[in-house]
Amino acid sequence: MSICLMLHGIGPAPERVEPDERPYWISESTLAFVISEMRTQNVRLTLDDGNDSDARIVLPKLVEAGLTAVFFIPSDRIGTPGYVTEHDILELHQSGMEIASHGSAHLNWLKAGDAEIANDVMRSIERLTGIIKAPVRSVAIPYGYCDRRVLAVLRQIGIGRVYSSFRGPYADNAWLVRRDCITADMGSQEIRAIITRKPDAAEAALTFLRIWRHTGNAALWAA
Numbered sequence: 001m002s003i004c005l006m007l008h009g010i011g012p013a014p015e016r017v018e019p020d021e022r023p024y025w026i027s028e029s030t031l032a033f034v035i036s037e038m039r040t041q042n043v044r045l046t047l048d049d050g051n052d053s054d055a056r057i058v059l060p061k062l063v064e065a066g067l068t069a070v071f072f073i074p075s076d077r078i079g080t081p082g083y084v085t086e087h088d089i090l091e092l093h094q095s096g097m098e099i100a101s102h103g104s105a106h107l108n109w110l111k112a113g114d115a116e117i118a119n120d121v122m123r124s125i126e127r128l129t130g131i132i133k134a135p136v137r138s139v140a141i142p143y144g145y146c147d148r149r150v151l152a153v154l155r156q157i158g159i160g161r162v163y164s165s166f167r168g169p170y171a172d173n174a175w176l177v178r179r180d181c182i183t184a185d186m187g188s189q190e191i192r193a194i195i196t197r198k199p200d201a202a203e204a205a206l207t208f209l210r211i212w213r214h215t216g217n218a219a220l221w222a223a
């Protein structure tokens with residue numbers, strides 16, 4: 001089992017960021033703490049939304065530490081103010097980072113039709129593949145909003161791995177990965193507690209029920 005962390009923007013949130021999104025912007029010192037923990041713990045790092053801090057702040061720190069992360073980029077935002085450019089994405093890829101899809105328009109897929117979801121994902125994969133000239137296999141679900149229908153669409157169009165916003169440790173070969181979101185209010189003790197958490201039987205049973213309710217197929221999480 002592994003823990004997968006989810007980060008968003010790093011540094012002070014720029015003015016364009018809506019109030020409800022501000023708690024997801026963490027300080028550079030919190031990022032430094034997460035990276036230092038990654039040196040000793042079995043923890044995987046992901047970054048959502050394609051903020052330009054991915055390239056400006058996160059990439060140099062990961063390269064310096066000899067570590068990697070997965071970057072989920074909503075492709076319609078590429079090159080718009082405050083977000084990564086095509087050049088940034090290529091640099092992330094060439095530095096050994098995984099480039100992955102976060103859809104094109106950062107839609108709520110629960111409100112989208114099957115064809116709209118498939119189109120949103122495939123369009124983003126085409127754009128990203130065109131930039132890095134390498135396959136793009138993983139998707140992170142915008143806002144974490146999903147149900148069995150959304151997951152069935154992602155399965156059907158052949159997505160290799162789906163990153164959710166359900167919390168907790170995940171099996172290393174799972175198709176659907178759980179992630180723990182790091183937010184601005186968390187101190188180092190709380191972050192360390194998340195990273196070092198061992199699956200406990202009661203929590204595992206509750207998570208199983210929650211996943212079953214949302215997806216109707218808890219086996220997705222195991223393989």
Ligand SMILES: [Zn+2]
Nearest residue numbers: 048049142143
């Ligand atoms: Zn997002």
